Amino acid sequence: MSKTETTQAVKRGRPVVAGSKRQAVLAMRAAKVAAGGEIKRGRPAGSKKTTDVTVEVKAKATKAQKQAALATSADVNEA
Numbered sequence: 001m002s003k004t005e006t007t008q009a010v011k012r013g014r015p016v017v018a019g020s021k022r023q024a025v026l027a028m029r030a031a032k033v034a035a036g037g038e039i040k041r042g043r044p045a046g047s048k049k050t051t052d053v054t055v056e057v058k059a060k061a062t063k064a065q066k067q068a069a070l071a072t073s074a075d076v077n078e079a
Contacts, residue, residue, distance in 0.1 A: 016023065029039055061069070 014022065033039060
């Protein structure tokens with residue numbers, strides 16, 4: 001005889017609540033698998049691509065460029 005005690009396995013994870021939305025979704029997934037369907041989980045494969053995004057950045061004018069623009073506009077107004 002063994003001297004170790006046997007304990008019953010404890011269920012882990014979310015509790016089963018009869019009639020809950022989660023149980024309905026799990027039953028629907030089980031029905032799909034039983035009918036031969038395939039369940040895919042996770043993010044879509046194309047969600048990691050960021051190369052398709054283009055961002056337009058406008059360059060800021062330097063202080064010297066702003067002063068030159070003001071000087072030329074002042075010269076035009078005087079003429």
